[in-house]
Amino acid sequence: MxxxxxxxxxxxxxxxxxxxxxxxxxxxxxxxxxxxxxxxxxxxxxxxxxxxxxxxxxxxxxxxxxxxxxxxxxxxxxxxxxxxNFRQYSVLEKQLLLLRAIERRTVYPGKEVTLNPDTDYPIAWAVNCDEFEYLLESLEQRGLVTRSAIIGSSEVKISPRGWDNLDSEAWKPTFTDQVFVAMSFDKILDAIWEEGIKSAIEKAGYKAHRIDKEEHIDRIDAKIISDIKDSLFVVADVTQQKQGVYFEAGYAMGLNRPVIWCVKKDELDKIHFDTRQYNHIVWETPESLKEQLYYRICAVIGKRT
Ligand SMILES: [Zn+2]
Incomplete structure (x- = not known):
């Protein structure tokens, strides 16, 4: 056979x-x-x-x-x-992509991550395992990772300088088309997500990314932090006043990511005092949200072709 x-x-x-x-x-x-x-x-x-x-x-x-x-x-x-729509990643961007992939696999700082060049080369957008090896070697020579080779694979650990680098590079969106959406998971808002937010983001040429309800469980974990880092901007709908939404939007602002704020009309007076100064998109229906959000994205970020 x-x-x-x-x-x-x-x-x-x-x-x-x-x-x-x-x-x-x-x-x-x-x-x-x-x-x-x-x-x-x-x-x-x-x-x-x-x-x-x-x-x-x-x-x-x-x-x-x-x-x-x-x-x-x-x-x-x-x-x-x-x-x-493929973009051409520079050598430095590929190194950053690889470092981010190692970060995602790191269970806790100081813990080694096992990589297998034969099968893991696509995570760094490398064309084959030779390029992957070179990128890994570059990270090592730049002092961003330490590694010990074991047969057929590499044990890699992010160094203190590597963590510094991840922090200082954090504002550079690796995937320029991802938009992080922070909002309540209440089923009542499903249409707002599907027909309003997601559909406006896609119409403007971006990919809407929302953490699954199961993954979220009302706590901010490393996955959410790393997903915000990987996003170009954030859409935060504060309807129902969830603390997580405010945290995620604030974190994104700290990383210099633009945040587009939205709220349902009858909750306009409930918006948190500290964020009231931001120009919120005020919506009544998914359709009105979609239209306003689409134009706001085009104006603030630009339509992606
Ligand atoms: Zn394959």
Missing amino acids: EELTCPICRTSYVRMIENDEYRTRDGFSYECAVCGPFFISRTAEINQRSGDADPRLSAWIRNQEENKRPKPELLTNSIDETIK
Whole structure:
């Protein structure tokens, strides 16, 4: 029997997932150690296999999982669209992406992180394990990480200077299209999220990112902090006056990220005293929020094409 290979990176570190939510679709679900999990349509797979492997596509797919985004569905058109929007990362940006990935994997400061260059190279947008090794070596030479090689993988630890660097680079958004949304998780506001905020952000060309309710549990953890760092700006809807929303918006302001404030009209007088000075978008329906937010994003940040 022919060995199964990944249609994207062509390695054999892959398995096919059967009987998942995609079983009725015309295509296949894969779980690749290099690219991460994805679904690909039958036609898209044929197209991919007939051309050269594009390491940027592996990097993009892997970074969806890395950033806790939904599992990518690769259809012929969506692949073309994705490839068209790839940005060129500089060597320094790739080093920062790698340092951030190490930060995300660090259980507590001082704890080593294990990286496997053969399968982990896409997290740094490297084209192969050689480039990944070089980026890791650069971080080491810059004194940002220390590492000890064990056979086939690297044990890496962020150094004090590395933590300094993460702090001072924190304002540089790594993924320029991500927008962090801070709002109450009350089901009553679901339409505000779906049809109002998310839809306005997407119309302006950005990706709306909201932490899952389950992940949040009303505490601010390292994941939220790192997601705000990775976002270009923040939309904070203070309806229902949740403390977490104020904290997340304040943290973003400290990182020089623009914050767009929103509130439901009948709660306008409840806004916290210290943030009342900011020009809030006042909404009554998801549609009115969507329209106002879209224009505010275009005016303050600019539409992303
Ligand atoms: Zn792969």
